[in-house]
Amino acid sequence: MTTTTTDVVADASALLSIVSALPLEPLELGSVLAPDAALSDVVAVLRSFHAGRPSDVLGDLAVIGIRVHQWLPTFRFAASLADIALDHPEEAVSDLVAVATARSLDLPLLTGLPHLAALVPEGEVIVLPRRPS
DSSP: OOOEESSEEEHHHHHHHTSSSBBOOOOOESSSEEEEEHHHHHHHHHHHHHHOOOOHHHHHHHHHHHSSSSEEEEGGGGGHHHHHHOOTTSSOEEEEEEEEHHHHHOOOEEEEEEEEGOOTTTEEEEEOOOOOO
């Protein structure tokens, strides 16, 4: 099932779903915004997923880059990120970057991590479904 939506903030898991690097069903999306800090997690997963093959990693980065309407500088959301990270010390800060961005911009969060929905109680979270095995 494919759903179309617009104006969402995608975390690293959602970005990786675009290139099938995670077992998640990607959505057809209109305007995808992503915090630039998510790129470090994306590259780390792609490096492992492609066993270090540079052409495959760079190819997937290009595909992801085409789908992202705008990369947002993380420093714009540093205060919100710090607040969330201090309130939820059990969470990886890298997972919280998109949460802070979505909350700050009052946009839906697109993620493959269902537990992040609890961190956006007043906002919308779109959790990508897992791909059938």
